[in-house]
Amino acid sequence: MTDLSATTTPLIARVRAILLNPAEEWPVIAAEPDDTAGLFTRYALPLAAIGPVCTFLHGQLFGYGMLGVTWKPSLLGGLAGMVSSYVVALAGLYVLALIVDFVAPKFDGQAGRGPALKLVVHGATASFLAGFAQLLPGLGILGLLGLYSFYLFYTGATPLMKVPQAKALSFTAVTVVSALVVSIVAGAVSRPVIGLFGGAPGLSDSGEVSGKLTVPGMGAVDLDRMKAASAQMEADSKKPPIPAAQLQALLPAAIGAYQRTATESTGAGVIGSSAQGTYSAADRSFTLRIVDMAALGGIAGFGAALGVEQNKEDASGYEKTGTVDGHMQTEAWRQGDHNGKFGVVLGRFSIEAEGSAQSIDELKAAVAAIDPGKLASLGS
Template sequence: MTIVDRVQAILLKPKETWPVIEQEATDPKAIYTNYLIYLAAIPAIATFIGLSLIGAGAFGISFRVPIVSGLVNMVVGFVLSLVMVYVLALIANALAPTFKGEKNLLNAFKLVAYGSTAGFVGGIFSLLPALSMLGVIAALYSIYLIYTGIPVLMKAPEEKAVGYTAVLIVCGFVASLVVGAVSALFTGGGPGMMMGGAASSSDQVSIKVPGTEITLDTAKIEEAGKKVEEASKRMEEAQAKGDSAAAGKAMADMMGAAMGGQGGKPFAPDLLQTHVPDKLAGMERTAIEARSDSAMGMSFSSVTAEYTRDNGRVEVKVQDLGAVPALGMAMGAWAQSTVNRETQDEVERIYQKDGVSFKEEYRKDGSSAEMSVMLANGVMVELTGDNVDMDGLRGALAALDVKGLAGLKREK
């Protein structure tokens, strides 16, 4: 199911769609990378365009948020909205027994992620600040979506769904205040920042949270702001001349700069493919796809290959995230963390070795395992094993030309 189909289904037929979502074999990582990062970008980008490029006004007075401040708010808002989904999922899972439901973190995450669809899509109204109230109405519909999903995903009786939803929303509101306070630490915390005041004289602003440290490079944000302004002027000139092609290109350049721009020339898919062998740790390659994509003035590339032997299967995916800073930030955020979690059935570890970040997740019975490696040049290697244990997946990684991938040099 494509992302468009899922959005239409959950918005138009929520009661029929929730049972389908419950049966889907997935995990939070897949929902983030295949669904949430795209939807969360809608309100973030629309708000930036509405307040920094179009501007707001009333009673004959108009204003625009400075480009740099708007970019900072866009990036921080995007990241924290993704964080908020997980926070609400934790709350929804914790509340389940109180309303005679069943605790299930994956289902709680599905509930919040897909239930938030209306609010994220409604963020498009922020393109015109005067219509932003319509976005609030769309967010109210998300409450209804969560209400209809609670009996299906959290197994709470229907008569408890109203109370469950109400308490979840109240707790979510309190959590949003905390997240808003964190956002203020990033953005400068008030009108001074919004109106162009400097939050720091340093080129970088950092904040430490449990398990990681996040850094905003204000010099790069300022550079991106200048590119957005230049593209905006070119778009206005092209529109004045009636040159729709040039206006479209300028719009793509402007959106690309707003999302962090191109971090350099992406590695060609054919080049990435040379580092993906025909055989991997005794397994034959049964499928391979190398592709490049472009959107909003940015280009990126990836290679996906499948290897099988007997009943075991390993999928290898090599993605060039370094060419798109915003994409790298969203998909590689885990690389800044250190995690060591173990339960009776599963193990999760994130660690750094020789300047490379590793992430391992596997079931102790050997039925499944996942491994991700983030290289310093922005290339991410992901391995997923079915009926392959963690040692087998590590052996598959060792058989890959990871050293060659790490040695690729990006052209500016």
Template sequence: MNIVERAKSILLAPRPTWQVIDTEPADTASLYTGYLMLLAAIPAVCGFIGMSLIGMGMFGVSMRVPFLWGLVNMVVSYVLSLVGVYVLALIIDLLAPRFGGASSRIQALKVAVYASTAAMLGGVFALLPMLSMLGLLAGLYSIYLLYTGLPILMKSAQEKSAAYTAVVIVAAIVLGLVVGAANALFMPRSASHWAGGDAATVSVRTPGGEVTIDSAGIAAAQKKMEQAARSMERARSQNDPTAMAAATREATAAAAGMLGGGQALEAQTLKAALPEQLGGLARTAFEVQDGAALGLPTSQASAKYGSGERAVRVEIMDLGGLGAMAAAAIGMVQGEKEDQTHAEKTWQEGGRTLHESYAKDGSAAERKIALKNGVLVSVSADHMDIAALRSMADQLDVAKLEHLERKKP
């Protein structure tokens, strides 16, 4: 895929380009390494150049963010933009059935990645801080890209596209607020702040719950980010790509844990929650993905259970420090709908967000649970009614998952 041609086509001819994207094969790695990781570097690098090298001036006074902290901000904003797109894809996927669409993790990720094109390219205006507002205007075009892409890739009902887009945008705003607040914690505000003054706790209240960035551990994360930034500066001056990669990994680990949630739970820990038998069905396959993949603070474990036509899939995913943020965003949409063939419902219970979707003829059923600590559990089945699926889901020890503690970076 030619990234320049793809970006050009999605901006100038979004509908036919979405049709092409809908059918082309893709996976998480290719979408990130072949497209998003390159585009996400534009606002991060341009912001660093604009704030730390060019600076902003008014009435003859020029101000620049210190080089070291500009470098820290660049790394943090880059990492969080990659994570934010992934979390937004999870939300798009979860909401799809509610708006007449089909749930598909990879299709949702395609929407989140390619719809962000305008916003990412708009980051070039950060080269001149006084023009940064133009970047926001460019980002508004991403809303239109989202609106045109959802009904094609997620198969949502055309008449519900506006509502679907609106809900996703609200979720994106919540993500942006929290990520922006977290990013601001790593920018110098005063000498006393960096000398060890208390950092205020940042809270964002949403209809799905309150997301809080605890001040505990922020000072330690700042030190780790400072150390990583110095290592990156030293590696850059020495033109040492190996040292640069190591310093980037250090910065990624610190950024992933700065929201107070720590690192993602180990994938093997999640796998341990998948029993060898579930509801009398034997486990026929499993898959484990480490949270270090692509530098994202995520981990997941999934398993398949089956006998004859009955097939059950269980997936457990942890988003590390962003888990609580994702759970709150998911919880914003609650309600239920039902027709002659299908029923679904989203509600909160005991601090958890639950979603059920099933065919009334017993041909398919799905149950998703966003736990209080942000761990996401999904159970889906073919040739099984919702009552049987609930019974199976109840056999999973979600309480144990909910009480697992994450390691600090």
């Protein structure tokens, strides 16, 4: 029988190191022998499977829903989507490595197929882990983790491809845009990444990144806040997930005219835990959900640092995502059937209310019914 610990332990250690201490881990990766087969089999293959597998499981177990509309893919359709997205993701890594190998000398770096593949595969770690966002309802905010990959590419440009720090930002811009183009060509765009960006963040004497860079259409990216979010992730990684029962105990028995009619809690190991309650009044009903994102709680900090913002509006309603008072918020409302959702991220916790109500204000009041102080004490 194969000893799984012999392979999973180094994998987990590498993932943890590249996410929490990229400046220290990139030189270690650069010094390792080039091993394309080993890099794929021991690192890319298991991590690239996270998104497709979680998407498949979510579809079969929960189906998909948005503002009152629900659907569930067929078993064969789900399997076909899982396999095709997995294969395309792996092929995309190799194609992007070829591009990085070609582009690096244009920025006074050094060409090298092995280093390019190391940069692409390890730099995509955050995007791989963002696939966990598809596993359980209420974990959608984890998708922001994928945006951290552009920071990993930036910090790895010099150690891996020998691109001078003065040109690392421009090199990263080309790499990220190339990744987007590869995804579009492959027909597998899973989320918008970032376009071209300019500006020059400062460098301290120790070589650490700091300051801000400007992303057209998104505003300023605060690298200091990104480092702070990474530090928060490291701190939270040393704390165990909150037991689901403790989260469930925070759900109030009533919210205004709405009475709690059902409760449910789920534990997902190191990924975190969640609890939700169903609240009903007359013909209206919504779900209030609390999610402990555990070690991934710093993801919202990445979103705030990147200035993530999205707004859509038409005659039937609106959707918007952004940062309010330093916290990521999501909000959507459909006028016709009075259906919507409102969510906020407080540190390692996500609170979201979704369903039918008289107005979006009732959903906001439901989220506000969860005491932030009590949440903070659970995570301390």
